[in-house]
Amino acid sequence: MKKALLVLSILFLTVSYGQEIKQVPQISVNGEGKVKVVPDQSTLVVTIETKGNNAKDVKKDNDQKMEAVLRFVKKMNLAPADYKTQRVSLNPQYDYEKKKHSYNATQTLEILLKDLSKYDELMEGLVDQGINRIDNVIFQSSKLAQYQSEARKLAMKEAKMKAEDYVAVLGQKIGRAMTISDNSQTYYPQPVYMAMKSMEMSDTKAPRETLAVGEINITANVTVSFILE
Template sequence: MKSMTHTAALLIAFVTFNVSAQEQKPIPQINVSGEGKVKVVPDQAMISVSVDTKGNKAADVKKQNDETVERVIQAIKKHKLPKENVQTQRISLNPVYDYEKKKYSYNATQTIEILLKDLNQYDALMESLVDAGINRISNVEFRSSKIEQHKSEARKQAMLEAKKKADDYVSVLGQKVGKALTISDNTQVYYPQPMYEMKAMAMGGSDVAPRETLAVGEISVTANVSVSFILE
């Protein structure tokens, strides 16, 4: 009786082992990557400008900086930009020690970010800001108002390229590409910077033709994926 029980247990263990071995059998697959790229003419820009003021007395430096920023904000209002598209980003007042003169001076900075949704206003806006007193352009970032739509198209192109790669690889093997096992999104968020020229902003009179100082060009919206396909 014990012998039969022992034999049955061994048989069950053997069957279980075979089932487990079959379940762990590697699935034939191919791993490929794909990239999708959509060229877009930007229709927006995020502009970051600053007013830097230096002096020997903290109170005077802060006051002068505030007065300049007030003129800058008034200049922005003249272009009738929506309030929600203009934001003070950073305010600072820092002591700076001069080791040679052995005394402190002060540096006040205020940074304003402007979302410009009409690039045709760029030159006129920048001239107004410089005339009002901004003395540093921190950043100009091109954007598209339809960025999500372009990202979706880029992702689809990336998947199509990955599938085509897989088809090319297995076409000489007499096999077919089956369902996707895994899909990994390797896309990195990146907004290209524009090439722009900051010229002397002296207006020289109202009859002067508007200058073009910004080469808009195109931005690339890119998506990258890694895909594992089953081989049939």
């Protein structure tokens, strides 16, 4: 009987201790850190698309244009690691009205441009050599990891400041962090094109401006739970 009571007492103390741990007073807050950065490089995805009735001729024409494009890219002194073929396709297409087959060939090239001052020259040359589709332009920062680290630190500082503001009203203080959740997502802005300056509108030969790169908002979001003291 005494042993049974002893066992029950130990169980009661264990349960009580467990409940005390679960009921540790704490506060959970969100924090956001944002760093605005002017992009210094971009990734361009461009495509040559050719069509015709003969598969062999269509593919040959597409290959010749891509060969010219690659020669031009090399003349731009881009590092070999900064451009690559992303996709190649040759697909039959059927016109039900005319009851005829045709073929569509595409080759897609991905280019990392590390000097945005060469953007206009690169784009003009690509189009001149046969590129007839611009699939995507993404602006980036070469120091992305550094700015992400800065944004995370700012997010944690804001979370701590929020928690201190809340508990100061109650005459309490925050202790160590219990949990930290990273809710960050990386966002790359899409290109914002500006109208080309017409050379006919002005006698002066000013350099053209064909896009506005804007800024990248590098944002970090965290959720932090602090113990209350």
